[in-house]
Amino acid sequence: MSTADEEADLSEDEQAGLELIRQIGSIHQSDFWKELDVDSRKGSRILESLEEKGLIEREKTVYEGHNTYHIEPVHDPRDLDFSLLMAGDMLSPFIGDEEIDATSDQFSQYIMTLAYEEY
Structure with missing residues (x-):
């Protein structure tokens, strides 16, 4: 399935999360939840879904003394x-x-x- 197909199947929350990540360029998972105004559990589910669909990448990191993930959008080579x-x-x-x-x-x-x- 192509990236465009994956994006067409996104829920409203997933679309909002992906748009936020693309606008900012990169964000820590703990800030993602705050910016999207969702709890950590829902934020994690959104990010897991986006990662499974190949739309974002998550890398484990320590931020402000806490274990979290650094999130970046995956760029479609057709957008270059x-x-x-x-x-x-x-x-x-x-x-x-x-x-x-x-x-x-x-x-x-x-x-x-x-x-x-x-x-």
Whole structure:
């Protein structure tokens, strides 16, 4: 099942929780409950469901002296903007090379193309 399909099957509480996590970018589970205005049990169920559906990732951590989870959204690769790797019709010289010579003509042309696209 795709991410879009999983999102279509979310309950109202799950949708609100996912939206909160996506807006903030990351949050500790204890803060998630407070922000969503639900008790810890309901908050845990929401997060477990979102994690099972592959929409968030949870990592155990200690926050303010308590064991909790750090929550982050899982980004759908279809949401990535690959145009940011392009300057005109030039692909970023950072793609595929381990080291970039900042004085190379290729790098200079790429930077100049980026600069002129902005104006």
